[in-house]
Amino acid sequence: MAATRRKAAEKAPVTTQARLASLIKSARDTMRKDAGMNGDLDRLPQLSWLLFLKAFQERVEEEGEALDPGGYRRAIEKPYRWTDWATDEDLSGNELKTFVNDELIPYLAGLDREADRGAEDPRNVISLIFKDVVNRMQSGTLLRDLVNIVNKIHFISHDDIHTMAFVYESILREMRDAAGDSGEFYTPRPVNRFMVRQSFLELGETILDPACGTGGFLVQAHEELEGRVKTETQQRELHANLKGIEKKPLPYLLASMNLLLHGVHAPRLRRENALLTMRNSQAADKVDVVLTNPPFGGEEESSVVTAFPSAFQTQETAWLFLYSILDQLKLGGRCAIVLPNGSLFASGENSIGAKIKKKLMKECNLHTVVRLPQGVFAPYTQIPSNILFFEKSGPTQDVWFYEIPLPEGRRGYTKTKPQRLEEYDDCVAWWGGKTREGREAGERAWSVPATEIIADGYNLDRSNPHIGDELAHRTPEELVDELVKTEEEILRLLTELREGLGGER
Template sequence: MAISNFVKRIQDVMRNDSGVNGDAQRIEQIVWILFLKIYDAKEETWELLDDNYKSIIQEGLKWRDWAVDRKDGEALTGDGLLDFVNNTLFPTLKNLEIDETTPMRQVIVRNAFEDANNYQKDGVLLRQVINIIDEIDFTEYKERHEFGAIYESFLKDLQSAGNAGEFYTPRAVTDFMVKVVKPVLGDRIGDFACGTGGFLVSALNELDKQVGNSLENREIYNNSVFGIEKKALPHMLCVTNMLIHDIDDPNILHGNALEMDYKDMRKMEHFDVILMNPPYGGSEKDSVKANFPTVLRSSETADLFINVIMYRLKKNGRCAVIIPDGFLFGTDNGKFNIKKKLFSEFNVHTVVRMPHSVFAPYTSIRTNILFFDNTEPTKETWFYRVDMPEGYKNFSKTRPMKLEHFNDALNWWENRKEIEMDGFPKAKKYSIDEIVERSYNIELCGYPHQEEVIPEPMELIQEYQEKRASLNAEIDHVLEQITSMLGGN
């Protein structure tokens, strides 16, 4: 069947339902229905492979029991369907009994429904949406993988769905980061703010090429990735994404990776590869900041995630993480100490400066990719600037960043050399002594020409606050040196 217009057909139906307001609710509505359909297809496979398999979903509540319209006039619809979904299905799935012995493939059902909602108020329209989703045969390999591409375009639509856009990192960026980090089968790959699972999928696509026909390799593949996501909608999106990509036991937790004492983090699983785009521009509660040593506390969420990465990256492990410009130039106490620890204990070998509007329309905050590994202290760091492609003034939903825009960076990665353009450095190597001398202000190889970008008011305020804090810290540092030279206290 042709499923290229799958999302559009559902959206057209939902627009007539008064209970669904806006893209964010429409997406959440599609996702819980889609999750149950995909999960039921997976369960059919598990039942065939294991005669002793027992579902956590009781009879009568499985997709096959109530959602499939067999055209015999018996399918639930209208008020009867609404009553079943609101008063039986949701309450039961939200309160499924689980314990430490419950397999992850079953735990995800309750996790997925903890904060889910049925927004539709018209039972006839709900039946129409269910029937469209039921047309897809997820037990057929070709159709399931064709749907993977549809799901990707569906996730991209999140970028125009208000705050939901924060959960999607452009595929070109995740693919570039995976290409240079080079995950191999057997690596444990983690993302502690995984959103819809973009980094994990890019990594899985790379690992899938290494599986071959080996069942043992397929089992290793199935246990390769781990994610944590704080918010309900992207968590369910990510779990569904993993099921689509043949991860039968998605180890995707619903929680906040920052809400754990750093001493406990040290005892938890460490990872060979960490790929992340942590939230930035936000501020955590004091109780969350208190989970970290005093010198490593920061008001910026992204800074705290750098701490988490440092505690959970395995010896010889490698990391690629997206960070805002504020992390580069910031020299306030928190950022200074975090960067000092990072450069002193890890090998920060590369910083890639990305052009503006990569994350448009969600945010115009400038971003960078920090690459480091847990091998040795930093001796030198390369900075490389990715320029806006010729003919582009801004990236947008209709003209997004593509992997080909990283071609020059990929070529440079394997054959590093310093590059100067129009009198400004595009690629340059700095020694650790030079970086320390700058008080870890690593805003280097930046953009010589200011693009015509007007940030959102709150983004502008955030940027000014970070620059003011950085400037104050630099002034304090100079005053301390002068006072020390004069022999004062």
């Protein structure tokens, strides 16, 4: 296999970062000329499914044949393999467009028709992706140009993969920028890297992100554990244990591509509504670890809401995800989840939020709440957020809070100056390792007894007691920002109260 890879790599130009960035730019310039492409929300999916097929050809099919010459059965048959049609430059114009629209995509979407297929079969992933793929390019000539550009991108060597993964992250960032306009935003790398690291993952554990988006948490978990793999059996088990659920087709495609680039050839991703999937799950579906940043501030349709017990029915997605995760964890399982301040603040005996937090603190040890600095998810939202870490190991006794400060001299984050992973170093040092031993209160850390939280209506929105006297030293701009933050929390609370009273949203 190594010899085969070396020969292929010798024929292909070196895929430097600069060369790849240039090819991606050429691809996007080509798509801009096409009348059927309207912005990045059309162009990026078009580029991604083509890149997926090229990467699948080189990383799965050719690698499989090299490992098992004569015995490997390709997932994609002739004439639908990338090498059959994409490299045939005589196939162009309307002939190419007709082939792609009427033959290629329907064939790929129909690859799940065979019965008794194992979950590890890559045809399952391909069929799920291409059920929602549409070729939006109207010009077959421009489509030919685009395919020719993608054909110059290679996934053969380790350096190629590293380069493509780096550039693909920039594509995902631009996808997040485009999606942010429609109310969707994804977890910054420092946040999901910190959450994965502080979850102390182990080989053999099942890891789920029920709102996996573009797959950031699963990729980080894979990177965390991959270096510990010693055998092929362990590698297969690791890939099988990384599970994601995503209901929207575009993020599902991007997550599949993301995991493929990181060596997971048959990602265990489900294209479903995670809330219904978790409600209908069996004991065998329970997992060891949940890592997630569920959508919040949105509303679910009534058919989803009514699938939950009447006392916990709400259209607020964050609450529904938290409730579902509590039931999805194995005994002894653990979770790291991002929640907005409004979720922490919701209190009162009849509040659905308080009821779910009561369930959380009764069934689980909510040992740590990390309060994120303002604007971590900027520019997509300014809603203050937190990371909750808990274990399904019995009732909560005390909750530790740790406040991540903004870097000195900064008033927030931007697209060009986002949060850095190093900003979590002090929290990691304070954490106390896997067993959380030796934690001490300090300028950024404090502990609150569960009895106090319960007496306060399960209000987890606890301010740092060590910096209460700094108000007089804050700038007018900071005070206004704080007022805006408070008003947002009040509005969220009033909205939930109205929902509880049966009013219209």
